[in-house]
Amino acid sequence: MPIQKTIHGWLIETQHSAYALGLNPAGLLAHCYWGPRLPFTADYPPPPAPAEWSSFDMPAHLTPEEYPAHAALRFGEPCLSLVFADGTRDLVLGFVEASIDGEELHITLRDEALQLALTLHYRAHPAYDLIERWVTISNQGHQPLRIERVWSALWHLPPADYPYRLSHLTGRWADELRLRRERMPQGTTVLESRRLTSSHHHHPAFALDRGDASEEHGEVWFGALAWSGNWKLAAELTDFGATRLGIGLNDWDFAWQLGPGEQFVTPACYGGYSQHGFGPMSRALHDLVRDQLLPHHNAPRKVLYNSWEATAFAVDLASQSRLAELAAAMGVELFVMDDGWFHGRDSDRAGLGDWWPDQRKFPQGLNPLIERVNGLGMDFGLWVEPEMVSPDSELYRAHPDWAIHFPSRPPSTARNQLILNLARPDVQEHLIGLLDTLLAAHNIAFVKWDMNRNVSEPGWPSAPGEPREIWVRYVQGLYHVWGELRRRHPSVIWQSCSGGGGRADLGILRLADQIWVSDNTEPTARLHIQEGFSQFYPASTMEAWVTDMGAAHLSLEYRFHVSMCGALGVGGNLLHWSADQRAEAAALIARYKAVRHIVQAGDLFRLRSPAASPISALQYVSKDRSASLLFVFRTHMPPQLALPPILLRGLDPQARYTVEGIAEPRSGAAWMQIGLNLDRAELQDFQSTMRLIQQVNHG
Ligand code: DGJ
Numbered sequence: 001m002p003i004q005k006t007i008h009g010w011l012i013e014t015q016h017s018a019y020a021l022g023l024n025p026a027g028l029l030a031h032c033y034w035g036p037r038l039p040f041t042a043d044y045p046p047p048p049a050p051a052e053w054s055s056f057d058m059p060a061h062l063t064p065e066e067y068p069a070h071a072a073l074r075f076g077e078p079c080l081s082l083v084f085a086d087g088t089r090d091l092v093l094g095f096v097e098a099s100i101d102g103e104e105l106h107i108t109l110r111d112e113a114l115q116l117a118l119t120l121h122y123r124a125h126p127a128y129d130l131i132e133r134w135v136t137i138s139n140q141g142h143q144p145l146r147i148e149r150v151w152s153a154l155w156h157l158p159p160a161d162y163p164y165r166l167s168h169l170t171g172r173w174a175d176e177l178r179l180r181r182e183r184m185p186q187g188t189t190v191l192e193s194r195r196l197t198s199s200h201h202h203h204p205a206f207a208l209d210r211g212d213a214s215e216e217h218g219e220v221w222f223g224a225l226a227w228s229g230n231w232k233l234a235a236e237l238t239d240f241g242a243t244r245l246g247i248g249l250n251d252w253d254f255a256w257q258l259g260p261g262e263q264f265v266t267p268a269c270y271g272g273y274s275q276h277g278f279g280p281m282s283r284a285l286h287d288l289v290r291d292q293l294l295p296h297h298n299a300p301r302k303v304l305y306n307s308w309e310a311t312a313f314a315v316d317l318a319s320q321s322r323l324a325e326l327a328a329a330m331g332v333e334l335f336v337m338d339d340g341w342f343h344g345r346d347s348d349r350a351g352l353g354d355w356w357p358d359q360r361k362f363p364q365g366l367n368p369l370i371e372r373v374n375g376l377g378m379d380f381g382l383w384v385e386p387e388m389v390s391p392d393s394e395l396y397r398a399h400p401d402w403a404i405h406f407p408s409r410p411p412s413t414a415r416n417q418l419i420l421n422l423a424r425p426d427v428q429e430h431l432i433g434l435l436d437t438l439l440a441a442h443n444i445a446f447v448k449w450d451m452n453r454n455v456s457e458p459g460w461p462s463a464p465g466e467p468r469e470i471w472v473r474y475v476q477g478l479y480h481v482w483g484e485l486r487r488r489h490p491s492v493i494w495q496s497c498s499g500g501g502g503r504a505d506l507g508i509l510r511l512a513d514q515i516w517v518s519d520n521t522e523p524t525a526r527l528h529i530q531e532g533f534s535q536f537y538p539a540s541t542m543e544a545w546v547t548d549m550g551a552a553h554l555s556l557e558y559r560f561h562v563s564m565c566g567a568l569g570v571g572g573n574l575l576h577w578s579a580d581q582r583a584e585a586a587a588l589i590a591r592y593k594a595v596r597h598i599v600q601a602g603d604l605f606r607l608r609s610p611a612a613s614p615i616s617a618l619q620y621v622s623k624d625r626s627a628s629l630l631f632v633f634r635t636h637m638p639p640q641l642a643l644p645p646i647l648l649r650g651l652d653p654q655a656r657y658t659v660e661g662i663a664e665p666r667s668g669a670a671w672m673q674i675g676l677n678l679d680r681a682e683l684q685d686f687q688s689t690m691r692l693i694q695q696v697n698h699g
Contacts, residue, residue, distance in 0.1 A: 002014060002103050002124035002126045003100050003103065003104070003105045003122070003124055004041070004100070005098075005100065006020070006022075006041050006044065008020065008022040008032060008044065008045075008046040008047060009021050009022020009023060009032065009046075009047060010022065010098065010100075010105055010107070011041060011044055012105060012122055012124050012131055013037055013124070013126070014037070014124055014125065014126040014127075014128070014129040014130065014131070014272075015037075015126050015127060015129055016036065016037055016129050016273075016275060017034075017035065017036060017037055017129050017272065017273040017275075018033060018034075018035065018036070018037045018038060018044065019033065019034050019122075019131055020032040020033040020034075020044045020045070021047070021066050021107075022046065022047040023047060023095055024047035024048060024049060024050060024063060025047075025049055025050060026050045026059060026063070027094060027095060028047075028050075028060070028063050028065055029065060029066045029067070029093075029095065029107065029109060029120075030047040030048055030063050030064055030065055030066065031064045031065070031066050031154075031156040032044060032045050032046065032047050032048075033045055034155070034156065034157070034158070034221065034271075034273060035158060035219070035273055036219075036273070036275050048063065048064060050062070050063060051063075053240070057239075057240070058073040060072050060073045060074050061073055061074050061075055061076065062240065064156045064242065064244070065154075066107075066120060066154065067079045067080065067109075067118070067120055067135065067153075067154055068080075068154065069081070069082070069091040069093060069118075070082070070089060070090070070091070070149070071090045071091040071092065071093075072090065072092070076236060076238060076244070077188060077234045077236055077244075077246050078149065079135075079149070079150070079151040079153075079154050079246055079248070080118065080135075080137070080147075080149060080150055080151070081147070081148040081149035081150075081251065082116065082137075082145055082146065082147055082148065083145065083146040083148060084114055084116075084141075084143070084145045085143035085144060085145060086143075088114060091111045091114065091116065092111050092112075092113065093109040093110065093111055093118060094109060094110060094111075094112065095107075095108075095109055096108040096109060096110045096117070103123055103124045103125075103126070104121065104122065104123045104124075105121070105122040105123075105124075106119055106120070106121050106122075107119065107120045107122075108120075110140075114141060114145075115139070115140040115141035115142075116137070116138070116139060116140065116141065116145070117137075117138040117140055118135065118136070118137055118138075119135065119136040119138070120133070120135055121133065121134045121135065121136065125270075125288060125292070127287075128272070128284045128285075128287055128288045128291075129272050129273065129274070129280075129284050130270050130271065130272040130284055130285070130288055131270070131271050131272070132268050132269070132270050132271075133152060133153040133268065133269050133270075133271065134152055134153075134265065134266050134267065134268040134269070135150065135151070135152060135153075135265070135266045136263055136264070136265050136266075137150060137258065137263065137264045138262075138263045139258045139259065139260055139261065139262050139263075140260075140261075141260060142260050143260065144257050144258060144259045144260065145257075145258050146255055146256065146257055146258070146466070147255065147256040147257075147258055147264060148251060148254070148255055149248075149249075149251035149254070150248060150249060150256075150264060150266055151232075151246050151247060151248025151249065151266065152225060152227075152247060152248040152249075152266045152267055152268060152269040153223070153246070153247060153248070153269040153271065154244055154245070154246045155221065155223055155244065155245045155246075155247075155271055156242070156243075156244050157208055157221055157242075157243040157244065157245070159241065159242070160210050160243065161210075162183075162210065162211060163183045163184045163185070163186075163211075163237055163243075164183075164184050164208045164209065164210060164211070164235075164237070164243050165181050165182065165183050165184070165208065165209050165210070165211045165213075166181070166182055166183075166184050166189060166206060166207075166208055166235050167179065167180065167181045167206065167207040167208070167209070167278070167535070168180055168191055168202065168203060168205070168206050168207075168233075169202070169203035169205065169532045169533075169535065169536075170191075170201065170202055170203070171200055171201065171529075171532075172200055172201060173200050173499055173500060173502070173519065174500060174518060174519050174520040175200075175518075175520060175525070175529075176200040176201075176500060176501040176502070176504075176517070176518055176529060176532075177203065177501055177504070177517060177518070177529045177532030177533050178528060178529070178532055179528075179531060179532045179535060179611065183211065184208075184235055184237045184243065185237065186237050186239075187236070187237065188234050188235070188236045189234070189235045189236075190232065190233070190234050191203075191206075191232075191233045191235075192230070192231060192232040192233065192250050192252065193229075193230050193231055193250065194230055194250060194252050194253070195230070195454035195455060195502075196229055196230065196419070196454060196455040196458075196471065196474060196475075197228060197229065197451060197454065197498050197502050197503040198227070198228050198229070198231065198502070198503055198504065198505040198507075198508075199454075199502055199503075200498075200499070200500065200501060200502045202233075203504075203505075203532075203536075204224060204225040204227060204231040204233065204247065204505055205222070205223065205224035205225065205505075205506075205535070205536045206222060206223055206224075206233060206235070206245060206247070207220050207221070207222040207278060207281060207535070208220070208221045208222070208235075208243070208245065209221070209278075213277050213278060214277050214278070215277050215278050215279045215605070215606050215607075216276055216277045216279050216280075216605075216649065217276060217277045218276075218277050219273070219274070219275055220273070220274040220277060220278055220280075220281050221271070221272075221273050222271065222272055222273075222274070222281045222285075223245070223247060223269055223270060223271035223272070224269070224270050224285065224505075224506050224536050225247050225248065225267060225268075225269045225505065225506065225507075226267050226268045226269070226270065226293075226505065226506035226507040226510070227248075227249065227267035227475065227505060227506075227507045228475055228478065228479075228503055228505050228507040228508045229249075229250075229471055229472065229474065229475035230249065230250035230252065230254070230471045231247070231248065231249060231250050232246075232247070232248065232249070232250040232251060232252070233245065233246070233247045234246045234247075247269050248266055248267070248269070249266065249267065249471075249472060250471070253458065253468055253471065254468055254469075254471055254472070255466050255468040255469070256466060256468075256469050256472065257465045257466040257469070267507060268506075270285070270288065270506065272284050272285070278535065278606075279604075279605055279606065279649075281535075282534060282535055282536065282604060282606075283603050283604060285536050285537070285538075286537070286538035286539075286603075286604065287538075289506070289509055289537060289538050289541065290538050290540060290601070293506060293509045293510050294509055294510075294513050294540075294541065295486060295490075295494075295510070295511065295512075295513055296493060296513045298540070298600070298601045299513075300596060300597065300600060301513070301514065301540055301543075301567035301568075301596070301600055302333035302334040302379065302446075303331065303332050303333050303334070303568050303569065303570070303589055303592065303593065304332065304333070304334040304335070304336050304381065304446070304543075304545075304567075304569040304570070305323065305324075305327035305332040305334070305335050305336065305569065305570045305571070305574075306336045306338055306448075306545060306569060306570075306571045307319075307320060307323055307335075307336065307337050307338050308338035308339060308383075308571060309547050309548065309571045309572060309573060310323055310571075310572070310573035310574065310575065311323070311338075311340070311573075312339070312340065313339060313340035313345060313346055313347055313348075314340065315337055315338070315339075315340040315341050315361060316361040316362065317361075317362060317364075317368055317369050317372075320335075320337055320369055320373075321369065321372050322575065323335075323574055323575070324369075324372060324373050324376055324378065325376060326574040326575070326577075326582065327378070327570065327574060328376035328377055328378055329582065329586070330570070330574075330582055330585050330586040330589055331586050331589040331590055331593070332378060332570060332589065333377075333378055333379065334378055334379040334380075334381055334445065334446055335373045335376075335378045335379070335380055335381065336380075336381035336382065336383065336446060336448060337369070337380075337381070337382055337383065338383040338448065339383050339385075339450075340361075341357060341358060341361065341362065341366070341382070341383070342354055342355055342356060342357060342358055343355075343356050343357070343358050343359070343393075343394065344358065344392070344393065344394075345358060348415050348416050348417070349390065349392060349416045350390045350392035350393060350416075351390055351392070351393055352385055352388040352389050352390040352393055352395075352417050353388070353389040353390060353393040353394070353395030353396060353420070354393050354394045354395055355384060355386070355434050355435065355438055356438070366382075366442055367442060370442055370443050370444070374443060379445035379446060380442075380443060380444055380445060380446070381444065381445060381446030381447065381448065381493075382438075382442075382444050382446070382447055382448070383447075383448045383450060384435065384438075384447060384448070384449060384450070385449075385450040385451060385452060386420075386431050386434075386435060386449065386481070387419055387420055387422060387451055387478065388417045388418070388419060388420065388451070388452065388453070389402065389403055389417065389418050389419075389420050390416060390417050390418075391413065391416070391417075391418065392416075396418070401461070401462070402420050402421060402424065402426075402427050402430075403418035403419065403420060403421065404418065404419045404420070404421045404455060404457065404458060404459060404460065404470070405418070405457055405459050405461070406457045406459035406461070407459070407461050409457065411456065411457050412456040412457060414452075414453035414454070414456070415452050415453055417452065417453060419453065419455055421460055421470070421474065422473075422474045422475075422477035422478050422481065423460060423463075423469070423470045423473035423474045423476075423477050424460075424462070424477070425477075427477070428477045428480055428481050431481045432481055432484050432485060435481075435485055436485060436488055436489075439485065439488070439489045439492065440489075444492065445491070445492060445493065446492065446493045446494075446495065447492055447493075447494050447495070448494075448495045448497055448516070449482070449494055449495065449496055449497065449512065450497045450498065450499070451497070451498040451499070451502065451503060452498070452499045453499075454502075458470055458471070475507075479507070479510075479511065482494070482511045482512075483511060486511060493513050493514070494511060494512040494513060494514075495512055495513070495514040495515065495516060495543060496508045496509075496511070496512035496514070496515050496516070497515070497516035499519060500516060500517060500518040500519040500520065501515065501516070501517040501518050501529070501533070503515075504517060504533065504537065506536075509537070509541060512541075513540075513541065514540075514541055514542075514543045514567055515533075515537065515541050515542065515543060516543050517529055517530070517533050517542055517543065517544070517566075520549070521544075521545055521546075521547040521549045521550070521571065522549040522550045523549075523550045523554055523558060523559050523562040523563075524550070524554070524610075524633075524635050524686075526544070526562050526563075527562060527610040527616055527633055527635075528610050528611060530542060530544065530562070530565055530566065531606065531609060531610060531611070531616075534604055534606065534618075538600075538604070539565060539566045539567070539599050539600055539604060539620070540566075540567055540599075540600035540601065541566075541567070542565075542566030542567060543566060543567050543569055544562065544563035544564075544565065544566035544567065544568060544569060545563060545568075545569035545570055545571035545572075546559045546560050546562075546563045546568075546569070546570050546571065546572060546585070547559075547570075547571040547572045548572040548573060548576070551572070553686060554686055555686075555687070556581055556584050556585060556588070557584070557588065557688065558633070558686060558687065558688045560585070560588040560592075561631055561633065561688040561689075561690050562633065562688070564588070564591075564592050564599065564631070564690065565599065565618055565631055566599070567600065568589070568592045568596070570585065570589075591690075595627075595629050595692060597622070598620045598621070598622050598627055598628065598629045599620045599629060601622075601623065602620040602621050602622045602623060602628075602629075603620065603621045603622075603623065603650055604618065604619075604620055605618070605619040605620075605621065605648075605649035605650050606618055607619055607630075607646060607647065607648070607649060608632075608644075608646070610633070610635070613644070614634055614635045614636055614637035615632065615633070615634050615637065615643060615644060615683070616632070616633050616635075617630065617631065617632045617633070617646050618630075618631045619631075619648060619649055619650065619693075621649070621650035621651065625650065625651060625652045625655070625668075625695065626694070626695045626698040627692070627693065627694050627695065627698075628648070628650065628651065628657075628692075628693035628694075629690065629691070629692060629693065630646065630648065630659070630676070630689075630690065630691040630693060631688065631689075631690050632646055632678065632683060632688060632689050632691075633688045634683050634684065634685060634686065634687055634688065635685070635686060636685050636686070637685060640680060642677070642680065643677070643678050643679075643680055643683060645674065645675030645676060645677050646675050646676040646677075646678065647671075647672060647673070647674075647675040647676075648668075648671040648672050648675065648676065648693070649672060651668030651669075651671055651672060651693070651695075652668045652695070653667060653668045653669035653672065654667065654668065654669070655667065655668050655695050655696070655698075656668075656695070656696040656697075657671060657693050657694060657695050657696065658693070658694050658696060659671065659676060659691050659692075659693050660691040660692045660693070661689075661691060662676070665696050671693075676691075
């Protein structure tokens with residue numbers, strides 16, 4: 001049983017980790033333990049007794065509460081902040097009940113006077129060493145109340161002699177998902193998005209370590225929020241040396257009116273503990289995403305071609321057919337027509353919202369192109385940007401009020417577009433109807449769902465209640481529209497794109513099987529972006545195209561190798577590729593198809609970081625450890641006497657393996673201990689190598 005009641009409270013155990021909480025003598029629900037699983041139930045500590053330092057720091061402030069509210073003598077970051085009808089901004093939460101239901105634990109606390117119930121939910125994912133947490137607020141009174149903050153979880157870290165190191169991803173458009181590791185300062189570090197998406201800028205996921213963790217060593221505590229809108233993370237190093245991290249919906253410009261009898265349920269946050277570094281953290285999340293979240297789980301990702309960089313808005317039957325023929329001859333399996341195909345869309349100045357084929361470009365509609373693509377043996381995919389509207393569109397002319405805006409001022413455009421208010425049920429139903437018609441009338445196997453601006457003037461003039469609910473209701477509306485389309489068209493594969501990686505998170509991965517991680521496809525930049533993405537998300541979700549970016553200084557092989565670390569795609573202008581280049585690409589695509597199951601469904605080992613060395617390396621290992629794939633990339637490096645050995649990981653130490661290009665098999669132990677010595681001449685500046693590693697006599 002992963003969850004049990006103990007003499008001290010409740011204990012959640014996964015395969016290698018444990019999490020304990022209980023009521024302390026003052027009746028507060030307190031955190032007791034998060035770390036490696038211990039041999040005996042009695043090993044886990046009891047809830048800490050109330051401590052008091054002075055009249056300035058009373059027990060409520062010093063207790064590591066599981067979910068502290070804005071209440072009484074507490075001065076840290078609260079998880080919950082409520083305003084009641086009589087103006088009360090305080091809570092006295094007492095324990096009501098707890099129930100264990102298989103792998104779930106539910107603990108309910110209640111403010112009797114204010115008739116407010118709070119239920120903390122925990123779900124164990126024992127095989128993944130993860131715990132999922134979320135919260136329900138129930139207004140059991142007779143007056144409405146206002147929620148001003150409601151987070152999904154507060155994570156308490158064990159005591160440490162030095163400040164913890166916070167690992168997180170940061171960046172901007174075309175440079176997103178950069179991994180940062182920084183010691184926590186005294187006080188509170190806030191990371192957040194106020195942009196309506198999870199954002200290119202900061203990322204709703206974290207890892208904490210004591211400064212000594214590496215890929216395969218050291219303790220790491222980590223978590224990720226399953227939410228695709230505004231979020232906030234507050235990592236606190238308190239005056240008393242405690243480390244805690246709260247995460248959930250952003251309270252900035254947020255308010256939610258909760259009527260009598262209503263409930264509010266937060267998004268989930270997944271958290272985990274790794275005793276052996278960042279590698280197991282990533283592999284646990286990769287497995288969870290593939291097995292539990294992705295709609296199509298481990299189905300092989302097809303090699304796609306995307307027309308954007310070749311033809312931009314100038315798409316028509318002739319241009320796309322020509323590209324499709326060239327792509328099919330290279331072994332591409334899925335042809336995706338990007339932006340420009342719909343009514344009035346010749347540039348980014350018009351057309352968004354009018355999701356039917358442009359008469360001038362496709363006089364017979366899309367089916368002739370789709371039939372041509374299918375006839376070439378490929379699936380057909382299409383780009384849409386459903387949340388957006390161009391002021392120059394039929395939709396906007398008919399429904400200007402559907403755009404997010406304040407009536408007192410003109411809304412700001414970005415890329416000449418406005419955002420439809422997906423908080424509105426009529427907008428949701430309109431989009432479901434239009435896109436359903438599009439999917440029903442065409443053989444579309446793949447949809448790229450784009451979103452190319454952030455919000456401004458976040459007004460909702462016709463809001464039935466509190467207009468600041470827009471931040472959450474928009475994302476709920478997005479999930480509803482997308483989820484309903486998924487339900488009606490279950491075989492379609494969806495890709496989430498927001499001008500690259502502006503909406504990459506565990507929430508969107510319940511809807512989209514793939515993510516377009518960046519508009520920057522220059523391969524040496526991509527090494528860093530992909531390293532960041534891989535911290536939390538598996539390679540199968542990382543769509544990676546070979547384009548013409550980097551062609552001036554990098555070989556086609558190098559560019560392919562970088563993209564082969566994810567779900568391979570091609571996005572270059574094939575009309576400009578020579579016959580020799582297309583033949584080389586065809587050989588690399590064939591190679592990828594033969595090994596993609598290792599990349600997409602295997603375990604990732606980051607052997608050498610591109611941030612730490614001009615020679616970076618990644619290894620994927622099949623779950624049964626019979627086969628593995630090694631990628632090594634060199635950027636510029638001063639001349640060396642010898643290249644550093646590449647120490648492999650994840651192999652069966654006792655089994656013997658061959659490494660492609662090396663005659664003698666060796667034991668897994670030897671490859672991991674001594675490594676692979678690449679000759680200097682084999683890996684010069686801006687060269688790469690990909691090696692298949694196979695267990696001898698396997699099967
Ligand atoms: C931004 C995306 O990231 C690109 O790949 C492309 O789809 C354009 N939008 C099209 O407008």
